[in-house]
Amino acid sequence: LADLHGTAPKPWSPASASTEPRKIARDRIVLIMGARSQLWSIAKMSVTGGVIGVTISDRYVTVVAIKGHSMHPTMTATDSALRGDIVLAEKACLDQYKFSRGDVILFKCPSNHKEVFVKRLIGLPGEWIQLPASSEIIKVPQGHCWVEGDNAARSWDSRSFGPIPLGLINGRVTHIIWPPSKIGRVERKWPEDRIPPF
Amino acid sequence: LMIPKTKGKIIPIEPSSPSAAAMSRFVRRLAGIPWRQIAGEASSVGLLMAQGLCAVHVVSEHVLGVAFPRGPSMLPALNMAGDVLLTDKVSPRRGWVGPGDVVLLLSPEDPRKIVAKRVLGMEGDEVTYPVDAGNSDATKTVVVPQGHIWVQGDNIYSSNDSRQFGPVPYGLVKGKMSYRIWPPSRIGSIDSKE
Numbered sequence: 001l002a003d004l005h006g007t008a009p010k011p012w013s014p015a016s017a018s019t020e021p022r023k024i025a026r027d028r029i030v031l032i033m034g035a036r037s038q039l040w041s042i043a044k045m046s047v048t049g050g051v052i053g054v055t056i057s058d059r060y061v062t063v064v065a066i067k068g069h070s071m072h073p074t075m076t077a078t079d080s081a082l083r084g085d086i087v088l089a090e091k092a093c094l095d096q097y098k099f100s101r102g103d104v105i106l107f108k109c110p111s112n113h114k115e116v117f118v119k120r121l122i123g124l125p126g127e128w129i130q131l132p133a134s135s136e137i138i139k140v141p142q143g144h145c146w147v148e149g150d151n152a153a154r155s156w157d158s159r160s161f162g163p164i165p166l167g168l169i170n171g172r173v174t175h176i177i178w179p180p181s182k183i184g185r186v187e188r189k190w191p192e193d194r195i196p197p198f
Numbered sequence: 199l200m201i202p203k204t205k206g207k208i209i210p211i212e213p214s215s216p217s218a219a220a221m222s223r224f225v226r227r228l229a230g231i232p233w234r235q236i237a238g239e240a241s242s243v244g245l246l247m248a249q250g251l252c253a254v255h256v257v258s259e260h261v262l263g264v265a266f267p268r269g270p271s272m273l274p275a276l277n278m279a280g281d282v283l284l285t286d287k288v289s290p291r292r293g294w295v296g297p298g299d300v301v302l303l304l305s306p307e308d309p310r311k312i313v314a315k316r317v318l319g320m321e322g323d324e325v326t327y328p329v330d331a332g333n334s335d336a337t338k339t340v341v342v343p344q345g346h347i348w349v350q351g352d353n354i355y356s357s358n359d360s361r362q363f364g365p366v367p368y369g370l371v372k373g374k375m376s377y378r379i380w381p382p383s384r385i386g387s388i389d390s391k392e
Contacts, residue, residue, distance in 0.1 A: 048249055051249065051252045051253050051256050052248070052249065052252045054252075054255075054256050054260070055251075055252040055255045055256060058255065058259060059255070096310065097309045097310060108367070108369035109345070109369070110345055110346070110367040110369065111343070111344045111345030111346070111367070112344075112345050113345065113367065113368040113369035113371075141307075142307055142308070143305065143306050143307040143308050143309060144306070164367075165304070165306040165309065165366070165367065165370060166309040167303075167304030167305070167306065167309035167369075167370045168367060168369045168370065169309075
């Protein structure tokens, strides 16, 4: 009774006996209503935050954790709990699908739409590029692009599955935000000793 | 401007000219407007609008959207123009797309174009298609590679589809269209053809 009323309960008397239970019940209802409305406002705030977060992640910028070693040393995955580097990817490039050579992009794997890969864009649509291993020259078809990982030995990329449609691209990686030692921009880079396309 | 000593009481200074009088009236009126209240109301209305737009985006991108397909490639199932279709965005993500479904996908020839076609084959299926519809009866049979689908317009005489650009990765599929809500004479589900 003391915590409900905040003060020491009044001494029992026949006059107060009839009103006390009703007041206790009313106070208890007010407490339950207060807790329920608190939960309701927390639920409302979470839904709003979630909706706004999904919209921002779809249209502007998203955070991705890197798995796999195909972009070493630019980005690495480790066996640690945080599973390696965490990067920031922007979605504004998906408005007009305008990319530049050397951009690091995220895209859906062409043979498994549930997996997302991160590689560097080597060939833009319509360009002629030289395959690294052989001396073959191929033309990247319209609406497609050629991607390769920085770590050529451990990278499953266009050298295996060919040029990918631009529509599979999910975003462009702009910054590394974890670990603190690697925080910074991800620069547009052209691999050394690679003939630039024309 | 000499400020007279008034033993702690503040007396407003009388302006010396008519234009100065107008100026001080203007400043006083400006100060009387409840700026903070207006800013508070504007930001709360703005926040509400932002929340509304975000909710619309989430629903139309991830749950249920609307599409207005145009073009002759899906005749007679879809009209050339004026159709409004409900687009299910949940099914492609969950893999609930199969042969006979009409899907929206990003064109492999230009990612800014969205096209509507019918799925004829999933990965591993054998698809037989007319190579040069209208001119010859020759057909070809291909096996759809892993992770890809074969899409074709119902109107094979006027459709740019997998017969031209080959099987497309499933990741390009953006929605499944199964219900038409306009024109009223054709409201209902789109026939699924095998």
